[in-house]
Amino acid sequence: MTLTRRTILGATLALPAIRTARAAPEVLRMGIGTSLAKLDPLLTTIGDEYIYDNLVFNGLTRMAADLSTQPDLAESWTYSDDLKHWTFKLRHGVKFHDGQEMISADVVALFKRLLDPATAAPSRSNYDMISGVTAPDPYTVAFDLGSPYGGLADILSDRQVKIVPRNAVAQLATRPIGTGPFKFVSYTPGDRLILTRNADYFEPGMPKLQGVELRIIPEMSVKIAALEAGDLDVVWDLPLEQVKQLNAQANLRVDSVATASWDAAIMNNLIPPFNDPKVRLAFQMAVSKADVVELTLFGQGAPTISPIPPTHPFYAGQLVIPPADPAAARKLLAQAGHPNGITIPIIVPVGRPVRERLGVTLQQLAKPGGFDLQVQRVPFSSFDAEVSGKAPLYIDGYFARPTIDTSTYPFLHSGGSWNEKLWHYNDPKVDKALEAARLSGDVAVQKTQYIAMQTALNANPAGFFAYVVNFACAYRKSVGGITTHPMRWFDLRTATVT
């Protein structure tokens, strides 16, 4: 008998100090949650993939952490007075990772591929105002739009529209090539994506790191243990309940930043009871959004009226979000023909813990106002097919979009592409304000219109916009030069790790 409990225990105890040294100094190891499905940036749809998009590739423009639009592969751009013709001047001498020079033909090829329905590019509908893309010379790209659009330069900073070599599209799924600060080395689904420094990157002196590893670790407690043990340098997308606790640790730093990602109770405006605007308004009166933020987000977020976050200059700050008034809510419900209140199921997505918590929070908070909600749990993977746009009441949410127009118009305009998947909302005042805002390049006009939109929405709610949620990441203190980006991706050009 060679193997006894004692020998097993002994062997275990003899293991101390078998710890792997870090793969290499100056390689940043980041914990993410999900395997990347797509390596072609045009086809990416999840936050884990967007991190990679922004490390390996560049767009024509770039969105900085303060949400301003900056030049990237385009040095400068101009637009016609009617906002229908845009011209972008490209940087000279930018090289793809395989050594070819990036020129306007690559940009044109990308947008042709995006707009071709056969590509089935997820974000195609964001760009359907583009009617033509041409390359007058190797360093100039001209866009013709079917309708005036003031935010073109802004949405060209988005996650999917990254420039790739026109003759290397076939290999993007397995051996992607970009112009970005880091080059693709290898990808093992379920394990890690390895990137190395692009020594020929077009901005001199960048990046500082020798490489980046995205480690795919689904279990959050394990990710945090790995961070504490020094096996990871960064944990992406920290659960909000961990923010205070981890920030208290000596060798860690937690950043929690405001974003424009929102969650809401989606109400179907076509079927009873929420086809009656009074009922929707009564729900808004019944629940205090400030309490929702405390209970659902542990304070890591802010109440909002629409997808425009309170941190944005276009937010309607003069509209005060009132505390709950259950008596007034019940009175309004009675006027709408529901003297005994309303009993209705609320569907929450299993696998999205924050949104599940929001459902339970609303169930508790809406009760005194006459809403008896019964929480039903449906797997998130079934949501699109079963729940979206169909159920009378459910919890859903959307990540921040690159511009205020793309964050609001598709969701709240009566003809918006997302409106039909959510509430089927129709308010002429909201429609008018959204249309006017997109037709103007003038920031002051846009601001006036978006405030008018929020005012109309507040008086006739589409559903219950609960909050905009913070985005938090945890870093070891050995990591420097990173600003946590509200769009949930990373700009690691200046990052360092010691």
Added chain:
Amino acid sequence: MSTYVARRLLGVVLVVLATSVLIFAIVHILPGNVAYAILGEYATPAAVATLQQRLGLNDPLWLQYWRWLAGFLHGQMGQSLVMDRPAGPLILDALGRSAILAGSAFVIVASGGIALGVHAATHQGHVSDRVMTLAQFVFIAVPDFFWAILAVVVFASWLHWLPATGYAPPADGLLAWVSHLVLPVIVLSIGLLAHVSRLTRAAMLEVLRSRYVLMARAKGMSERRVLWRHAAPNAMLPTITILAIDFGLLIGGVVVVETVFAYPGLGRLLVFAIEHRDLPLLQAGMLVLTTIYALANLAADLGYAALNPRIRYRAAA
């Protein structure tokens, strides 16, 4: 014996085929499909329709199944719809890593379980037997994922002895490779080890009370010889059956352990395929697993026959 093996092999093929039909049907009953999974939060009705068309999801189910089966019979594992790359290399890669995990665990479970079980049976009522019994109940009753998280918290986060997660390729050095395997293998083995040793103890106790053991002792045979020549082979029969069944549990445990420890094996790949409704990837992966499980059962039956002549002769007759 050879007709017995041939008949059982045919059975394996039928089981695998039936499983493939079953998986195909189950994935189609689930709400949503791969088009929704690929488009994610961009799944507008128009985009879903275009993608379904392109992926051939509008064809009749039997045609989709036949297309997959025909490809498979031509030696193609199919193409992962979500990752746009051949499923074969993805699966083989992951299978290799899972095999290291499951193989190490199985060796520990089989050898350790039998050794501990025999020890407990021959030391019935001693302190070591009682402590072991208590430990066995705890390890059987508490599920894998609890031990997994506990192991990470204690050995990685607190004691800093072992890496919390992942996998190091052998190229990183033998030490790194082994150190990443220690926690997953222990967690994977511990419940089954308790199970197998518990069962071996019971079987062994029964055999030790039998008349032929009394007879062997009576004719003055050494206790060691009685134990290993006469008692153990008979006590092994139920253990082998249990090991074959536990092999299935082991495969299930691999999925849990790989997820918690972020170990890039076949279990994780299958979870990914299910979440994304990536049917070709799921089919190919399940086919590999079903085949392995069916072959493990076959091996157990053959082992049984080798240890027990009665089965051998009945099958040959």
